[in-house]
Amino acid sequence: MxxxxxxxxxxxYPIHIGAGLLSAPALWQPLRARAxxxxxxxHVARHHLDVxxxxxxxxxxxxxxxxxxxxxxxxxxxxxxxxxxxxxRLARDGCLIALGGGVIGDLVGFCAAIYQRGVDFVQVPTTLLSQVDSSVGGKTGINHPLGKNMIGAFHQPILVLADTDTLKTLPRRELIAGxxxxxxxxMLGDTGFLDWIEAHLNELLALDPAATAEAIRxxxxxxxxxxxxxxxxxxTGGSERALLNLGHTFAHAIETHAGYGDWLHGEAVGAGLCMAADLSARxxxxxxxxxxxxxxLIERSGLPTRPPADMTPQDFMRNMALDKKVAAGRLRLVLLRALGRAVVTADFDPARLAETLEHFCSAAHHSCPTSHG
Amino acid sequence: MxxxxxxxxxxxYPIHIGAGLLSAPALWQPLRARAxxxxxxxHVARHHLDVxxxxxxxxxxxxxxxxxxxxxxxxxxxxxxxxxxxxxRLARDGCLIALGGGVIGDLVGFCAAIYQRGVDFVQVPTTLLSQVDSSVGGKTGINHPLGKNMIGAFHQPILVLADTDTLKTLPRRELIAGxxxxxxxxMLGDTGFLDWIEAHLNELLALDPAATAEAIRxxxxxxxxxxxxxxxxxxTGGSERALLNLGHTFAHAIETHAGYGDWLHGEAVGAGLCMAADLSARxxxxxxxxxxxxxxLIERSGLPTRPPADMTPQDFMRNMALDKKVAAGRLRLVLLRALGRAVVTADFDPARLAETLEHFCSAAHHSCPTSHG
Known part of the structure; x- marks a missing residue:
């Protein structure tokens, strides 16, 4: 494992990754004595709650x-x-368990963060998205009509159990989103990993256990x-953590526009990554x-490479203005200084951003978004 | 200053204490460029908002x-x-200012803690209670019908400005509560300070500026x-911070019983300190x-030395069971191992606690609660 x-x-805290973890008594042992x-x-309860x-x-x-x-x-x-x-009457030494995808993890993590000023919680992510991303790093939060994840806290779990068997019951659309x-x-940090994904994409799409566990790890x-x-x-400073938001400023604008739920987060990230790559090239x-x-690669995975057809550059600019990375009124984006090397920067030519938005929002766009190259 | x-x-972060700070331009200077x-x-707006x-x-x-x-x-x-x-549209680099007593400080601090996963905030405490206590330490939170401060976060201010002039417009009852x-x-940590308070109580009650600033400092x-x-x-471990809750487990039980607002927090703490001292003596x-x-000393200050007349030992036991210091189902109290040396402990004879509750809840009690000595 x-x-x-x-x-x-x-x-x-530790993250355990593998097949069949939910029914492994040893992993649950430390929790049995606790409230x-x-x-x-x-959905998750139907498949995994009993075990x-x-x-x-x-x-x-x-x-x-x-x-x-x-x-x-x-x-x-x-x-x-x-x-x-x-x-x-859960006391401060009690512990919450979030069994589910990113929605359950973010919501339960937020409650754990503010219940009695913070209690322990365990993440049991059951989607690929939450196994590779939202269960690591302690970001918790909820949405607001005016923006996603606008209310929240940093609160680390005490344990993460990522059972790859849970992905077998995941709708294919959600697997792809992950x-x-x-x-x-x-894209953001390791071209060797990008090579590996290209080489193993078919195994990942077929949920091969070894390839899946390796991608998560x-x-x-x-x-x-x-x-x-x-x-x-x-x-201030390096803002290194913000690098994880590659593609996400565009993605959040898409999700705000589409209304929560119509586009899966990972689908919006797919389109957002295309836009970030396009702007970096421009x-x-x-x-x-x-x-x-x-x-x-994003297209081969079955992810969208474009925002919703009815979105305009103005929709993007308006929705991106409330992004949490806005500092001193300037929009900062995560872009690729080189493939495998992301940077957070406000130092880019806004005319190029306008071109990218125009290009991706164009009704008569070409099938390849970077056909300008 | x-x-x-x-x-x-x-x-x-720094705490500045003194008379006339609200109208001192230099202290506000670093905030002027920010959102x-x-x-x-x-109440506070009437006296202090314009300045x-x-x-x-x-x-x-x-x-x-x-x-x-x-x-x-x-x-x-x-x-x-x-x-x-x-x-x-406050962005993540914006800053909140809490101008008021503990209620405003706790509420605004909590909002600052969870808005966009945490933004800066400044405490401008305008009550003695908030100047000596709630503006230091980063505890923020809100109440719930089932308990005080049951929802909250640890979030430190970036600056505290305690202007002792604001105490002049404070109702006398609130000054005493502070x-x-x-x-x-x-009582909890410095008998030298206890001596000083006894010697300067009249100056404190008269709001002498030097004595007041010294007590706050x-x-x-x-x-x-x-x-x-x-x-x-x-x-786990020393739980040193919990020492600050001397008298507070009793006080929170009183506040839960009385309904928020009928007893000022400091009044409940007055009675709670008497109960903690009594139990430590027993x-x-x-x-x-x-x-x-x-x-x-508590009586001389004009504070209550008894819980509400209609409270029973059972009321205390029920309300104290939800205290945040309960660990593994055992009630822990902050008690005095010696005068000036508080400890957090579950290791006390519950029969003595029952005696203290019985004594303080007795309708026919003596005027001096520790008359058993």
Missing amino acids: PSLQVDLGQRS LRLVTDE VRAQLDLDASSIRVLPPGETQKSWEQAGKLLDWLLQT LAEVIKYG RSCAMKAAIVGRDERESL LGWIGAADARRCIA | PSLQVDLGQRS LRLVTDE VRAQLDLDASSIRVLPPGETQKSWEQAGKLLDWLLQT LAEVIKYG RSCAMKAAIVGRDERESL LGWIGAADARRCIA
Whole structure:
């Protein structure tokens, strides 16, 4: 079983990755003596709740099963979960378990962050997206009608269990969405990993266990290394953690436009990565062939390479103005200085950004977005 | 002007204490270039908003004036403030200013902690209680019908400005309530400071500027030293930060019973300190004369030395069961191992606790609660 330690001093924690972890008694052992509350959603509960419940001997009052979907990441739902924790008298030494994808992880993590000023929580991610990305790094949060993840906290889990068997029950569309974040890691920091993904894409799409575990392990390791150097995404200095947002400023604008839920996060990231690569090429920082290579991989994965057809450059500019990376009124983007080397920068020619937006929002666009090269 | 540095590594910040600080341009200078949002309440606004507003050149859309009172520390009000921050498009490099007492400080600090996963905030405490206590240490939070401060976060301000002139417009009852926390610092960690308070109580009650600034400085310095050693109130190990809760487990039970707002927090702390001293004496850890000395000082200050007349020992036991210091199901209390030396412990004879509760809840009690000595 591949394991990984996220190194954050007192807040360090292990990530275990592999097939069949949910039914491995040894992994759950440290939790059995504790007061626990588990939160999951209806889809995940159908497939995985019984096995976890049996491992932890949980009674019904210690479990909440929410409707599925991004709309659960709301101020109202967080308030209801906190009511439940107080009504069931969970003390400060209790522990929450988030069994599900990114929505459950973000929501439960946020509640753990603010319940009694912070209690322990365990992430049991059941989607590829959450296994490679949102379960590492401690970002928790909820959405607001005016923006995604606008309310939240940094709060590290004490343990992450990523059981690759859970991906077998995942809708194919969500599996593909998760690949967007895997490809992101290759683009932003490791061309060797990008080569590996290109070579193993068919195995990843077929859920080959070894390839899947390896993709998760390498993605988590890259994220853990970056988070270890910049836990709270500093606004000044290197802002290293912000590198993880390659493609995400465009993606968040797409999600705000489309309404939460219509586009999966990973799908928006797919299109956002294409736009970031295109802009980097227009700035002359990477070659047009590099950009085409990234976009081709994203397309081969089955991800969208374009924003929604009804989005305009103005929609992007308006939605991006509220991005958390805006500092001193200037839009900062994560772009590729070279393939495998992302940078956070406000120092780019806005005319090139306008070209990228125009190009990707053009109704009569060519099939290859970087055909300008 | 006495100043103090709270030493928390990257999260260190200065506290400035003195008369007339609100109208001292130099102190506000570093904030003038930033995007600011100020929150205060109607009482404080009447006396102090104009001067702060002029210093910072704030327009009306950057200011929120809330009704006064503890009921504002609610999930609903926090949600409304976050709506406002998003609607007015405060970016992550913006800064909140809390102008008011503990309610405003806790509420605004909580919003700053979770807005975009944490933005800067400045505390401008305008009550003695908040100047000596709640503006130091980064505890932020809101109340829940099932308990005070049950939802919150640790989030340090970037600056604290404690203007002692603001105490002139404070109702006398609130000034006295603030003295409870000052006395607490003497009892828990410094008998020299306890001597000083006894000697200067009349000056403190008369708001003598030098004595007031000295009491604030010494209280903040003690709290800063303790917080510096245990920023997040660890559940294991020394739990040093929990020492600051001397008298508070009893006090929170009183506040839960009385309903927020009927008893001021400091008034409940006054009674709670008497109960903690009484129990410590019953356990034989301090002398009966020590307990009587503390209770006499609290009485001389004009603070209550008893819980509400309608409270029973059962009320205390029920309300204390949800205390954040409960670990592994055992109630832990902050008690005095010696006068000037508090400890956090679950290792006490529950029969003595029952005696203390019985004694303080007795309708026919003696005028001196430790008359058993």
